Amino acid sequence: MSVTLENNKRTAIAVKLADMKATQNLLIANEKSLISACPDREITNRLEGFLRDDQKNLDIIDTVIVQYGIKAEPNPSMQKEFEDLGKMMQDSDLTLFEKVAKHEILKHTQAMAGVLVHKAGQVVGADIAVAIAPLNTVNFENRGHEEQLKGIMESLSTMELTGKPSDSGLWSRVQDTIAALSGIAGSLISRTDHEINICDLIHLDHVKVYSLFSQIKATDDPQKLEEYFGQVYQDLSAHSDAEEQVIYPVVRPYFNDVQKLYNEQAEMKQTLEQIKAMNSDDTVAFKAAVEILAMAVNDHVLEEENEMFPRIRSSFGDDQQKQLATDFKTAKSKIQDQRLAAVSE
Incomplete structure (x- = not known):
């Protein structure tokens, strides 16, 4: 019998994991660019936090791909999109708000891809659910980043439109939303700030x-x-x-x-x-x-x-x-x- 896996569902998940790795690399590149361009210390601190999380999460995605055991290349159509987005992030004609907005869309894409892989794994096989379990941490942190990026966009748009900072309660509201997400997902996720041993x-x-x-x-x-x-x-x-x-x-x-x-x-x-x-x-x-x-x-x-x-x-x-x-x-x-x-x- 053949031991070369030809199951289309398993291969599709492998492609999606490869897409996630490519997306993660772009997120990291974007964050480095945004950090260097942002003059606001509060926003820079948050972007630096994203960068630390995303560098760690790239390693988690690599681990999941190896645990999954089926290798694939990213979807070719995504490569063109990533190249275009990379150029936009370097475009001096775009405002910082516009660049952060593009980044938030990419972060949302990554969060939804993680959820899709998680759900597909549950359907296709119990072994897949085991292999991709570490993605739970990545998925949760991406949702937290999305909420913070919404706050960053509110702060930047207020500054760009009025020349004044947003109200002082902005970041408290953001943290409350993240805390609510944590409460909802608490029993469903496995969070760790440490490398796997x-x-x-x-x-x-x-x-x-x-x-x-x-x-x-x-x-x-x-x-x-x-x-x-x-x-x-x-x-x-x-x-x-x-x-x-x-x-x-x-x-x-x-x-x-x-x-x-x-x-x-x-x-x-x-x-x-x-x-x-x-x-x-x-x-x-x-x-x-x-x-x-x-x-x-x-x-x-x-x-x-x-x-x-x-x-x-x-x-x-x-x-x-x-x-x-x-x-x-x-x-x-x-x-x-x-x-x-x-x-x-």
Whole structure:
């Protein structure tokens, strides 16, 4: 059977995630331009806050794309729009208000794209919902930025039209709106001001593959079985190779059972290849083979999370754990790109 995912819905989500990454880069470029052009310290402070959030959120979007496991290019039509908007932000004939208004539209576009991806993930598959969960933070912060941008536009328009600042209660009203948003979304979002550490990142992979196994267990549709197993194959292959490149060599001095983890993953890779060679039309045999794989993965996961994770937390500082997460994500992304290139040849 093929393990190249051709599911149109999953591919469409991958394109939308690529669009979000491109949009995020433009938001960051715009904010740098606006900061340099704005003379008002209150507004500049808020724009600098946006920039910090958006640089962090670019990393979150990158993480989501790697966790999602399907790479795509942005929609070509967006590239032309972005080029035009970039030129507008440098146009000396536009007022600062007009530039901020353009930026607010782009921020709204990003916020709506995040919501769309979130909703689509819930519909298409539980594993997608797990992979894109970190977007909740990005989506919430974009909504908060929108409210502040409305306040910035009110302040700028008042100054440009009257030469006087807006009323003193403007920013209090903005903060009240953001607080209300936080109250409404509180139970639905996961907010963090910190970079994800390596144990959390590996755990996300584990949760995702568990959700895929659950979806396989719940269906007898051969096409769905092939779709879900195709994602299991890709995810486990990239995950295990990245661990063997980045994590296990670093952890070995602190954890005596690392070789056992290598051995378990070698066996899992063999099982993956065996299932890949099977016909998903024979649903009983196919699901039975996947169940054996799932049990092996579960044993491996428990050993990593109950034995290896505590060694990582006790042996490495916070910055080292964050760097390991970055290195793991980078390695995993390169592995995904290499496999995509090999399939395309």
